[in-house]
Amino acid sequence: xxxxxxxxxxxxxxxxxxxxxxxxxxxxxxxxIPHGGGGPGIGPIGVAKHLVPYLPGHPVIKSSGEKAITAVxxxxxxSASVLTITHAYIKMLGAEGLTxxxxxxxxxxxxxxxxxxxxxxxxxxxTNGRVGHEMIIECRNFKAxxxxxxxxxxxxxxxxxxxxxxxxxxxxxxxxxxxxxxxxLQELNRFVEAMTSIYKEIQEIKDGKADKEDNVLxxxxxxxxxxxxxxxxxxxxxxxxxxxxxxxxxxxxxxxSARVDDAYGDRNLMxxxxxxxxxxxxxxxxDELSE
Amino acid sequence: xxxxxxxxxxxxxxxxEISFILDKIGISSIEELINQxxxxxxxxxxxxxxxxxxxERQYYRRxxxxxxxxxxxxxxxxxxxxxxxxxxxxxxxxxENPSWYTSYTPYxxxxxxxRLGALLNFQTMVTDLTAMELANASLLDEATAAAEAxxxxxxxxxxxxxKAGKNVLFVDENIFPQTFEVIKTRSEPLNIxxxxxxxxxxxxxxxxxxxxxxxxxxxxxxEDYKELVECAHEKGSLVAVAADLMSLALLIPPGEWDADIVxxxxxxxxxxxxxxxPHAAFFATREKYKRTIPGRIIGIxxxxxxxxxxxxxxxxxxxxxxxxxATSNICTAQALLATMAGMYAVYHGADxxxxxxxxxxxxAGTLAEELKKLGYTISIENFFDTLKIILPDGVSRFEIExxxxxxxxxxxxxxxxxxxxxxxxxxxLQNINDIINIFANANNKTVxxxxxxxxxxxxxxxxxxxxxxxxLDVFKKYRSETEMMRYIKMLERKDISLTHSMIPLGxxxxxxxxxxxxxxxxxxxxxxxxxxxxxxxxxxxxxxxxELNEDLSEITGFADISLQPNSGAAGEYAxxxxxxxxxxxxxxxxxxxxxxxxxxxxxxxxxxxxxxxKVVVVDCDENGNINVDDLRKKAEEHKEMLSSxxxxxxxxxxxxxxxIMEM
Numbered sequence: 019x020x021x022x023x024x025x026x027x028x029x030x031x032x033x034x035x036x037x038x039x040x041x042x043x044x045x046x047x048x049x050x051i052p053h054g055g056g057g058p059g060i061g062p063i064g065v066a067k068h069l070v071p072y073l074p075g076h077p078v079i080k081s082s083g084e085k086a087i088t089a090v091x092x093x094x095x096x097s098a099s100v101l102t103i104t105h106a107y108i109k110m111l112g113a114e115g116l117t118x119x120x121x122x123x124x125x126x127x128x129x130x131x132x133x134x135x136x137x138x139x140x141x142x143x144x145t146n147g148r149v150g151h152e153m154i155i156e157c158r159n160f161k162a163x164x165x166x167x168x169x170x171x172x173x174x175x176x177x178x179x180x181x182x183x184x185x186x187x188x189x190x191x192x193x194x195x196x197x198x199x200x201x202x203l204q205e206l207n208r209f210v211e212a213m214t215s216i217y218k219e220i221q222e223i224k225d226g227k228a229d230k231e232d233n234v235l236x237x238x239x240x241x242x243x244x245x246x247x248x249x250x251x252x253x254x255x256x257x258x259x260x261x262x263x264x265x266x267x268x269x270x271x272x273x274x275s276a277r278v279d280d281a282y283g284d285r286n287l288m289x290x291x292x293x294x295x296x297x298x299x300x301x302x303x304x305d306e307l308s309e
Numbered sequence: 310x311x312x313x314x315x316x317x318x319x320x321x322x323x324x325x326e327i328s329f330i331l332d333k334i335g336i337s338s339i340e341e342l343i344n345q346x347x348x349x350x351x352x353x354x355x356x357x358x359x360x361x362x363x364x365e366r367q368y369y370r371r372x373x374x375x376x377x378x379x380x381x382x383x384x385x386x387x388x389x390x391x392x393x394x395x396x397x398x399x400x401x402x403x404x405e406n407p408s409w410y411t412s413y414t415p416y417x418x419x420x421x422x423x424r425l426g427a428l429l430n431f432q433t434m435v436t437d438l439t440a441m442e443l444a445n446a447s448l449l450d451e452a453t454a455a456a457e458a459x460x461x462x463x464x465x466x467x468x469x470x471x472k473a474g475k476n477v478l479f480v481d482e483n484i485f486p487q488t489f490e491v492i493k494t495r496s497e498p499l500n501i502x503x504x505x506x507x508x509x510x511x512x513x514x515x516x517x518x519x520x521x522x523x524x525x526x527x528x529x530x531x532e533d534y535k536e537l538v539e540c541a542h543e544k545g546s547l548v549a550v551a552a553d554l555m556s557l558a559l560l561i562p563p564g565e566w567d568a569d570i571v572x573x574x575x576x577x578x579x580x581x582x583x584x585x586x587p588h589a590a591f592f593a594t595r596e597k598y599k600r601t602i603p604g605r606i607i608g609i610x611x612x613x614x615x616x617x618x619x620x621x622x623x624x625x626x627x628x629x630x631x632x633x634x635a636t637s638n639i640c641t642a643q644a645l646l647a648t649m650a651g652m653y654a655v656y657h658g659a660d661x662x663x664x665x666x667x668x669x670x671x672x673a674g675t676l677a678e679e680l681k682k683l684g685y686t687i688s689i690e691n692f693f694d695t696l697k698i699i700l701p702d703g704v705s706r707f708e709i710e711x712x713x714x715x716x717x718x719x720x721x722x723x724x725x726x727x728x729x730x731x732x733x734x735x736x737x738l739q740n741i742n743d744i745i746n747i748f749a750n751a752n753n754k755t756v757x758x759x760x761x762x763x764x765x766x767x768x769x770x771x772x773x774x775x776x777x778x779x780x781l782d783v784f785k786k787y788r789s790e791t792e793m794m795r796y797i798k799m800l801e802r803k804d805i806s807l808t809h810s811m812i813p814l815g816x817x818x819x820x821x822x823x824x825x826x827x828x829x830x831x832x833x834x835x836x837x838x839x840x841x842x843x844x845x846x847x848x849x850x851x852x853x854x855x856e857l858n859e860d861l862s863e864i865t866g867f868a869d870i871s872l873q874p875n876s877g878a879a880g881e882y883a884x885x886x887x888x889x890x891x892x893x894x895x896x897x898x899x900x901x902x903x904x905x906x907x908x909x910x911x912x913x914x915x916x917x918x919x920x921x922x923k924v925v926v927v928d929c930d931e932n933g934n935i936n937v938d939d940l941r942k943k944a945e946e947h948k949e950m951l952s953s954x955x956x957x958x959x960x961x962x963x964x965x966x967x968x969i970m971e972m
Binding site for chain 1: 314315316319320321322323326327329330331333334335339342343345346347351352353356357358359360361362363364365368371372388389407409410411412413414415416417418419420421422423424428429430432433436437443444446447449450451452453486487488489490491493494574581583584585586587589596599605606607608609610611612613614616617618619620622623624642643644645646647648781782783803804805806809810811812813814815816817818819820821822823825826827829830835836840841844850853854856857860861862864865866867868869870871872873874875876877878879880881882883884885886887888890891894908909910912913932933934953955956957958959960961962963964965967969970972
């Protein structure tokens with residue numbers, strides 16, 4: 019079993035019951051190790067009895083039996099130091115807490131599903147109409163109605179101060195949302211409000227009230243330099259670009275870049291700081307003074 | 310609910326909020342929701358057998374006790390892991406800072422410019438020090454980076470060479486044992502033949518697609534590989550070099566003697582040893598191989614306002630797009646650790662790095678001179694930081710070991726007559742005197758205290774680096790702690806992390822990473838332990854592993870756990886390799902088909918391919934569930950060769966499929 023979604027199983031079911039012989043565990047998801055901006059990720063494996071003799075060994079520190087497969091990583095116990103985080107997570111939650119966590123993860127997901135449902139289709143549900151710990155939100159209809167893609171929604175969410183849900187996985191043209199148990203009702207509601215507001219912005223395009231090209235979604239995210247700039251060529255107000263909801267004023271996050279052009283960078287591959295250095299020099303006069 | 314309970318802090322909704330939510334979704338209790346969501350046939354019958362919860366305070370005391378059982382010795386084992394000084398400004402503002410550690414992989418570039426900038430520094434540092442043209446934003450560790458180098462060279466074979474079965478990889482015998490073993494592990498399912506021996510005597514032929522050598526080599530020697538590289542290139546083979554990043558501050562970098570790939574660990578750039586990890590491996594290559602370089606690359610592009618912006622480049626190569634044709638299952642890098650290593654270079658700059666490298670080398674050289682005076686033979690003349698000491702007659706390794714242990718010192722015991730010592734950034738004058746005393750005692754000599762390190766170049770001048778590195782502004786501007794603190798903050802402010810708002814990424818589970826659980830990471834009792842110390846010095850770690858093993862076994866319902874795989878994808882791969890070994894042991898080693906549903910995460914088929922398996926895709930129905938009829942059909946069709954079925958549960962569509970038991 020791929021244990022990527024183990025967080026929806028802990029204390030409620032387990033891979034062995036389901037019939038799996040092997041399962042890897044993403045300790046950086048289910049068991050509290052942070053993502054670190056793209057790693058470390060830790061993936062221990064659990065195995066049923068008949069597979070125990072084959073668990074990986076190590077050439078320097080003998081940690082397993084004769085039938086062990088050879089090492090899969092440089093260190094005998096992998097990324098040992100961060101295992102302390104998972105240890106803390108389990109010991110501080112205990113049996114009951116671990117199970118509660120799973121339940122609240124499923125509860126929060128179902129709350130989001132039910133509150134978003136009037137605006138966004140929920141792609142897959144179980145036989146009882148419920149979702150597990152995450153859900154897939156349909157966005158393909160917006161493409162047909164208003165030429166808005168899931169990527170436009172993702173970028174617009176940044177203007178509201180949110181990181182986008184997962185794009186186009188596992189189904190193209192969708193967003194996958196997982197709130198986790200750690201989010202409170204007020205935070206879930208903020209997200210729902212942002213999503214609902216974006217839904218309305220899409221409707222404005224659909225209804226012809228907003229331009230099909232020059233609209234808050236296509237131009238998202240809006241940077242501070244752009245919104246404060248002397249040149250504002252858009253039909254909509256600056257405040258609509260940057261502060262579409264009142265509470266954003268409390269804790270505005272300004273995206274550092276406007277929408278990036280992936281294709282340009284791939285055609286002109288630059289992967290060191292040198293071009294930035296050049297660029298900065300053209301911006302700051304004092305660099306000339308120092309040279 | 311009592312406020313001291315951790316669950317009260319970990320979960321978001323308060324009790325009254327839970328009632329509100331239940332009401333809103335039209336259900337009477339959480340229990341009922343779970344009944345509706347999770348098929349009853351697979352529910353646990355009993356509660357987990359895991360000890361009841363400790364409060365945060367209780368846990369803090371408990372982990373403190375566990376930490377005290379780890380013994381922090383002065384360790385000179387080397388072998389790819391070196392003690393290092395994490396600049397406190399980096400420790401406090403990055404490793405201990407949730408704005409850095411709770412953020413996600415920077416797929417959404419516009420709100421990730423800070424860490425993208427930090428990773429670009431890492432890449433620039435690597436290309437500068439290796440003198441290569443292009444570096445990625447880190448890999449898991451040096452050994453898996455070696456395996457990735459092997460696979461990259463294998464994939465770079467011409468169509469004709471591939472057809473002709475060119476499949477030999479030459480690995481020099483003077484390479485770290487863990488690197489060699491992971492190369493072996495990864496080569497075997499791909500039918501790559503690994504040949505090993507002394508590079509000076511090796512006979513490369515038209516069947517050799519690649520060579521892997523280490524610089525400086527495992528025993529510490531700096532070798533001249535120019536001839537080998539020329540010979541390899543003549544024979545149509547590529548050369549990958551495992552290099553010590555710190556040594557490249559003084560040595561002619563592999564990029565200047567035509568290496569095709571340079572990889573290694575950046576651990577000693579300010580990342581604690583941590584009993585083995587995590588650390589960031591680096592990987593650099595030539596511009597012309599940019600389409601085949603493994604892992605993530607940060608690149609510069611422009612945004613819609615025509616400003617420079619960073620983002621992950623060439624993402625079309627990533628496994629989640631390629632699926633069955635995947636050649637790598639790498640998903641995760643070591644971003645946080647790469648960020649730290651890059652910041653170490655930013656903080657020290659070229660001058661600082663060179664001074665640190667020179668000091669390490671100077672201490673090693675001074676020690677070598679002193680040990681020679683005491684009757685020991687230093688068998689390798691050209692060294693950077695590692696000495697191989699031959700014991701004279703009458704001196705036993707056992708005696709040295711006993712004395713060292715008593716003094717709280719670990720050496721590397723290569724054989725009965727050979728001891729290895731690797732010097733690192735933290736080694737100082739007193740340490741040298743302690744070491745010399747042990748060796749003097751063992752050979753019944755008296756010794757005068759050393760009062761000065763003789764810092765100079767001890768190796769042959771022909772290896773000395775003349776080219777400059779870290780010349781860009783970013784490596785010059787942030788020398789004072791105030792400037793450094795502000796630079797880190799400037800980057801931090803460009804990124805959205807959990808410190809700002811929820812990150813609702815499906816399949817990524819961006820839950821709380823609690824402060825209490827992060828605290829021990831900064832402790833020397835966990836950070837300062839070398840992975841190859843005698844196990845009794847890591848008793849705290851082993852107590853923790855044992856408990857973790859028991860609890861994770863209970864949670865999964867399995868018999869045992871391996872903590873070795875250091876990424877999710879590495880775990881998938883390890884799991885498949887274990888299954889493969891099981892079939893082999895049962896005389897069914899030819900079973901090589903893995904069934905994977907079309908809804909699977911892209912790493913699944915990639916891991917299958919890496920484990921030498923053929924991937925057969927199982928369809929999903931219109932509701933996103935796995936088509937059980939198709940599964941049955943394909944399992945039947947391939948029953949002779951069927952190795953395994955790989956499934957995600959609940960599915961990647963977020964549903965607990967009812968048919969899971971049947972599958």
